[in-house]
Amino acid sequence: MANQQAAALKAMDLCRTLSSAELDAIAAIVATRDVAAGKDLFREGDPGDGLFLVIAGEIDVTKRAPGGEHLLARLGPGGVLGEMSLVTADARSATGRALVDSRVLHLPAAGFRALLAAESVAAHKVVAAVAEVLARRLASMNGLVLELTAKAGIPAADVPSLGQTQKMIALHRKMQIWSF
Secondary structure, three states: OHHHHHHHHHOOHHHOOOOHHHHHHHHOOOEEEEEOOOOEEEOOOOEOOEEEEEEEOOEEEEEEEOOEEEEEEEEOOOOEEOOHHHHOOOEOOOEEEEOOOEEEEEEEHHHHHHHHHOOOHHHHHHHHHHHHHHHHHHHHHHHHHHHHHHHOOOOHHHOOOHHHHHHHHHHHHHHOOOOO
16 A cells, blocks of 8 residues: 555655655555545644645635635645644644545644654655645735735725734734635
């Protein structure tokens, strides 16, 4: 099974910089999960227990809001979700639900943190890749904030300046759009 998992990891952009030995180290702690269409992979508010990589199928990421759930993202093969649980011990900020029968790899936070504590090069490379994912999502969210500000008719002069960084950080936390 570890060989199949290593092969699946190798196909993931998140693992593109890992050597064969490093892929094996990560494959040793991941588990394959099958998720039936319509079933939750995790729910908003659940403890964050690890990162998921989509091998097959599609996972919808939704967030509760007044008026119901809102679709934040639809992730197919190669998609990464739950990455925040490798960085923090916070609860899940969104729900991951299979749109169709799907297969994912689960990288458990506890096992991953053990690799980090052992100074695993593989774990450090994955951290760098997760940082890249988070940076891209933050850049997308910043663009979305500006787009929504423009749609709301807020003049550019009223958009928070660098002196109002804390307001922007608070807005990002409230929106919780891209990191799930």
